[in-house]
Amino acid sequence: MVSTFAPQAAGDLNFLKKLNRSSILGTVRRYPGATRADIAARTQLTKATVGGVVQALLERGWLREGELQPRGGGRPGRALYLDDAHHVLLGADIGVRGLRVVACTLGGEVLLQRYVTEAPTTPEETATRLAEMLRVLRGDPVIADRHCLGLGVTVPGPVAPDQPILRLAPNLGWIDVAFLEVLRPHLPDLDGAWLLDNEANAAAFGEFYFHDGIPPESIVYISAGSGIGSGLVTGDNYPLVPRGIQGLVGEIGHTIVQPGGLYCHCGNRGCAETLVSGWAIRAALGIADTENLEAAIAARGDDADVNAVLRRAGEALGTLMLNLHHTLNPAMLVLGGSLMHLGERLIEPALAYFEAHQNDLLRGTQRVPIKVIHDSTFTAARGAAAQVMAKAALEA
Amino acid sequence: MVSTFAPQAAGDLNFLKKLNRSSILGTVRRYPGATRADIAARTQLTKATVGGVVQALLERGWLREGELQPRGGGRPGRALYLDDAHHVLLGADIGVRGLRVVACTLGGEVLLQRYVTEAPTTPEETATRLAEMLRVLRGDPVIADRHCLGLGVTVPGPVAPDQPILRLAPNLGWIDVAFLEVLRPHLPDLDGAWLLDNEANAAAFGEFYFHDGIPPESIVYISAGSGIGSGLVTGDNYPLVPRGIQGLVGEIGHTIVQPGGLYCHCGNRGCAETLVSGWAIRAALGIADTENLEAAIAARGDDADVNAVLRRAGEALGTLMLNLHHTLNPAMLVLGGSLMHLGERLIEPALAYFEAHQNDLLRGTQRVPIKVIHDSTFTAARGAAAQVMAKAALEA
DNA sequence: ATTCTTTAGTTAATAGATTTAACTAAGTGG
DNA sequence: CCACTTAGTTAAATCTATTAACTAAAGAAT
Numbered sequence: 001m002v003s004t005f006a007p008q009a010a011g012d013l014n015f016l017k018k019l020n021r022s023s024i025l026g027t028v029r030r031y032p033g034a035t036r037a038d039i040a041a042r043t044q045l046t047k048a049t050v051g052g053v054v055q056a057l058l059e060r061g062w063l064r065e066g067e068l069q070p071r072g073g074g075r076p077g078r079a080l081y082l083d084d085a086h087h088v089l090l091g092a093d094i095g096v097r098g099l100r101v102v103a104c105t106l107g108g109e110v111l112l113q114r115y116v117t118e119a120p121t122t123p124e125e126t127a128t129r130l131a132e133m134l135r136v137l138r139g140d141p142v143i144a145d146r147h148c149l150g151l152g153v154t155v156p157g158p159v160a161p162d163q164p165i166l167r168l169a170p171n172l173g174w175i176d177v178a179f180l181e182v183l184r185p186h187l188p189d190l191d192g193a194w195l196l197d198n199e200a201n202a203a204a205f206g207e208f209y210f211h212d213g214i215p216p217e218s219i220v221y222i223s224a225g226s227g228i229g230s231g232l233v234t235g236d237n238y239p240l241v242p243r244g245i246q247g248l249v250g251e252i253g254h255t256i257v258q259p260g261g262l263y264c265h266c267g268n269r270g271c272a273e274t275l276v277s278g279w280a281i282r283a284a285l286g287i288a289d290t291e292n293l294e295a296a297i298a299a300r301g302d303d304a305d306v307n308a309v310l311r312r313a314g315e316a317l318g319t320l321m322l323n324l325h326h327t328l329n330p331a332m333l334v335l336g337g338s339l340m341h342l343g344e345r346l347i348e349p350a351l352a353y354f355e356a357h358q359n360d361l362l363r364g365t366q367r368v369p370i371k372v373i374h375d376s377t378f379t380a381a382r383g384a385a386a387q388v389m390a391k392a393a394l395e396a
Numbered sequence: 397m398v399s400t401f402a403p404q405a406a407g408d409l410n411f412l413k414k415l416n417r418s419s420i421l422g423t424v425r426r427y428p429g430a431t432r433a434d435i436a437a438r439t440q441l442t443k444a445t446v447g448g449v450v451q452a453l454l455e456r457g458w459l460r461e462g463e464l465q466p467r468g469g470g471r472p473g474r475a476l477y478l479d480d481a482h483h484v485l486l487g488a489d490i491g492v493r494g495l496r497v498v499a500c501t502l503g504g505e506v507l508l509q510r511y512v513t514e515a516p517t518t519p520e521e522t523a524t525r526l527a528e529m530l531r532v533l534r535g536d537p538v539i540a541d542r543h544c545l546g547l548g549v550t551v552p553g554p555v556a557p558d559q560p561i562l563r564l565a566p567n568l569g570w571i572d573v574a575f576l577e578v579l580r581p582h583l584p585d586l587d588g589a590w591l592l593d594n595e596a597n598a599a600a601f602g603e604f605y606f607h608d609g610i611p612p613e614s615i616v617y618i619s620a621g622s623g624i625g626s627g628l629v630t631g632d633n634y635p636l637v638p639r640g641i642q643g644l645v646g647e648i649g650h651t652i653v654q655p656g657g658l659y660c661h662c663g664n665r666g667c668a669e670t671l672v673s674g675w676a677i678r679a680a681l682g683i684a685d686t687e688n689l690e691a692a693i694a695a696r697g698d699d700a701d702v703n704a705v706l707r708r709a710g711e712a713l714g715t716l717m718l719n720l721h722h723t724l725n726p727a728m729l730v731l732g733g734s735l736m737h738l739g740e741r742l743i744e745p746a747l748a749y750f751e752a753h754q755n756d757l758l759r760g761t762q763r764v765p766i767k768v769i770h771d772s773t774f775t776a777a778r779g780a781a782a783q784v785m786a787k788a789a790l791e792a
Numbered sequence: 793a794t795t796c797t798t799t800a801g802t803t804a805a806t807a808g809a810t811t812t813a814a815c816t817a818a819g820t821g822g
Numbered sequence: 823c824c825a826c827t828t829a830g831t832t833a834a835a836t837c838t839a840t841t842a843a844c845t846a847a848a849g850a851a852t
Contacts, residue, residue, distance in 0.1 A: 009633040010419035010439045013809050016412045023406035043406045074828025075818040217641050237405040244725025245613050255719040266755035323651040329640025359662035408810055409838050470799025471847040
């Protein structure tokens, strides 16, 4: 599984330095307020090495010093934090029903965000629109003086694992689009890293990389929207994002959970997407593509048909969660995507199904924590920004 | 997902040397006959570095020189191969219906193998029996003069990701067994690396590491035996084996493929294991645990019940293959396990189902290659030996 | 046959990163 | 006030890979 930020397998002294620098930066990210001594203990590097690298990172605006950390009966250490004042990360999300852009600090704090609900048409028009939004962001006084580390863009479909090409976005009608090349002429002055990734992968990455507190060992993010997909992230200093030989890792919408079930647009029957996805719910309830799904469902109130469809969708989501748990065994499950706006009628059955069908393979061990992101409008864009930081950290 | 052989994230000059040495060794493993110049080109290291490391590896019996490789109008390079004369790797497999041990060369060639069909009883008795078999192996003149790099042991159940403890083997009745500690007193003279892993993980690792020709980018191995599990491997010089937060990666036997289906011993309904596993087939056909499954089925001949059960099991296996493909998108699928002995009545429906239900997510791209190991008696043990080599290569 | 060109591989000097060891800095506790 | 502990810095030492120049060995052209 190709991974964007995995270190290469061999190298020279400069490579070793990059590795150690990234490791030190990663330690501060995961343990804000760590002192040089803490970092040395955790990375197994010597005080001398850590001291030198930290000095360089302070000068370049990647780290800042904080308060003194009292030690029991010894000189206190100086707390270190990611410097959130000198750099900015840009993220953009091309969704089926809108475009979103964000500007983040190194710590993952969103400084600026913008959202339009126009559905994307052609790549060229979308690039024009997105470039406008990004130029407005870039001109905002809040970030105008910061050094931009790059731009990450997410798309609703699989991306080739070895090159930034969107292979297929059925809900946009795009095939084999090298979107960054389409966008670049519109933003000639935006330098730094340019990245393209699948929306669920980026969201998973962001939830992992910008996790509050020590990140879990691994995260699976389930994105339930027009379609359904998932992203997996694991690793310490270099979060690994498996993509698969064709970039299809996490295409769980087409796993079969009901043999002989409903027909899916992919040609098979009983795919998860036939039960839990925007298009399946629209089809089951006769809601037109042009209508807003959330509003249409809210308008129907406490309708029995609606309740049944949402419960069935929720249980299918619960099945997917169980199957992912038994296949990938992540340390945390995160639920996001626009379907979360449909609320408890969908979410509650999913969680209940997951809980009720826990088997006792490992009796007594604690359950996997589940985080529900009720509004994940900017989750993918922020994740794309996180990927920019991970990329830039190796070059810092 | 914790991985055994992933390089740490930071280190000193010695760490860098290990990394480069392992990278050079990995290049020779994947490209037998490569010259120093080939290695330098592939690893991006300089000729000088490669030359020095290769010299050391030749002296230590890890590499051997072969014939001259003619170049177009220049000095020919000297072919390099893994040295299969000076070291030996030991692997052992504790299966539900027998114990297997192998001795391998660095290239994965099996020098010796032994197999007993006694079902394991207690860990202590199993350790006694296994130690006997390994001592016989170790004393064989074929390998007596070789330096032993270590021993890998596989077990039919999840292993904790951070320590060598078998968490649960329902088919053995073992819970939380630190098997290496049980075994060690019986083999006090066996030094080198001692490893414990799940059988499917080890098998996957071996198929990847000892792959004939350039290994695929990633492999998923499906082990269909008394239970059903899978292993995933990916990576170049450091094959990564995701294990999950509890070591449950690949426990696909308990993914739900038929909601509301048959009851499984885990408490849920419609688990894959209720359709495709030794115990499910026995239950469906009324074959006792004490009978040999293959023989009992052969004895019934061309029976309609048997055919139906095997076809249903095969189709369930095909469903699992599809779901794994859409979840992990490996570059290669390998089928193994004792059920493969049941032959085409099971295998053909699995392959046919998989082929028939390919969707056209990425029209026109080539299908994932599938390898069926009809007799995988020693596959897991050999995989465990491969893990020993990967571990030792970092210390070489 | 000789020379030129190309590629393979080795060697000595150089550059660069981390470590070691000694040091300074800054707290607590008796 | 002094002993003790922990944090962090500095200069010398160590070790690794690179650079650049070299030797080695083959084919091609003259």
